[in-house]
Amino acid sequence: MDVSLLRSIASIIAGTISSEGIFKTTKLRIVPNVHSVVSTAMITSLPMMMSPTTTGRCVDPSLSPALISVVQLSNVIIIIDIHVADECPLTTINCDFHHVGCAVKLPRQDMLEHLRENLLTHISLLATSHAKQQAEITNLKAENDTLKRKHENFGHNYQYLEAENRRLKTKFEPMQQLLKTAPPIVKSRPLGPPVLTMTNFQQHKRDGDEWFSPPVYTHHQGYKISLKVYANGCSTGKGTHVSVGVYFMRGEFDDSLKWLFRGVISWQLLDQVNGKDHSTHTVPYSDKTPNTYCNRVTKGERSKNGRGLQKFIAHSELEPKYLRNDTLLFQIHKIELKK
Known part of the structure; x- marks a missing residue:
């Protein structure tokens, strides 16, 4: 990759940061196909030549620190991830209590006020969620106790059957010995119409x-x-x-x-x-x-x-x-x- 291209991108980002003053961190990713090797560099104000596979520093001292992931491959697409997802005050985000049922979505800059004004509502949502979790825990404990009892009963039944098997074996052993020594008996069952x-x-x-x-x-x-x-x-x-x-x-x-x-x-x-x-x-x-x-x-x-x-x-x-x-x-x- 042309080093001058990387420097131009870095300069554009730096100019944007200095002129707008709202970006704290800018991420620059060069994304190839699946056969990629990634190296990461922090860009500061010390000059250094950059090659496509080398970690280095940018020559422009006005650049703020930015994380750049450089990926080398034949067909490279450059995607610049702006701070929108993590820092922009205008980005619409979910309420911090959305996991317990709050469905409000507001710009990031308005979310703190929402949290302050709806403190009791959020506490109620937390209490409801906690109650549901407790009920689930109680049900799970009950199911666990039932399984434990079944397991214990199975163990008792198995022991009983083992003992009964030994008792019957002892009882019928003399009969088996008698049958072995008894003379042959021919038993007959008539074959034909029953009536x-x-x-x-x-x-x-x-x-x-x-x-x-x-x-x-x-x-x-x-x-x-x-x-x-x-x-x-x-x-x-x-x-x-x-x-x-x-x-x-x-x-x-x-x-x-x-x-x-x-x-x-x-x-x-x-x-x-x-x-x-x-x-x-x-x-x-x-x-x-x-x-x-x-x-x-x-x-x-x-x-x-x-x-x-x-x-x-x-x-x-x-x-x-x-x-x-x-x-x-x-x-x-x-x-x-x-x-």
Whole structure:
């Protein structure tokens, strides 16, 4: 940058200061693009040559002290910041209490009078602001206390759960050891329709025919069975009772099952009034059971012989509890497999 240009600018500023007498400090900034290197100098009355990157002093003894920021770059824009923002008495400024709500704006030279005349107003604004801050502090303290209590409660709950976990672990350890040493128990859950519905009971009774329930599996990939019901009874129960028996059927998992079947199968005739007083019968299959009742079905759909009761329930006991809307409801109640 041309040193004579800097001197000319400084002289203009100095002339302005001496002629007007209102500027105490003048700032001169040379602003480039973003790739700038800044050096700062105080200009007084001692002569010294200035280069674009050197701090120096101006030759004009009439200059007042001024802060000059010199920035070197290819494209330089010179901006002179006048004292307006900080010192000019004509500059409109905010009231010193604007942060608490005073919205007055006046020239700097009139602001002192405003402060004197509105002392009580400003005190009231300060009091209001202080009250709001106190309320906020109170709310924050309350929230903090709530969080502290929650934290304490969490700690107590965690300790309680830890103690309860230890207690239960101690309680069930003997059971776990017992299960490890106990012989294997095969539990079975019947798979099939939860309720076996026999409709048109009176028609079956008049015709004296038999009704087979939908098939049920004793367990997953287990034995396939069904109930056979004589509405008018058979043999010793004919004409007076309902006869019911369990029949094995040809199943898709028969190859992987153990034959002869050993275990217990029970069924229920469901109470349709109270839902509590079901009529239940259990059929055991032991080593004494004839093979024809518990062997694998290789011919036809189901076995020729089934196990049950010829006098399962008397006709006189059916209504109103078990026979409703000409319908009986059966259920395979329980199955236990003997290994």
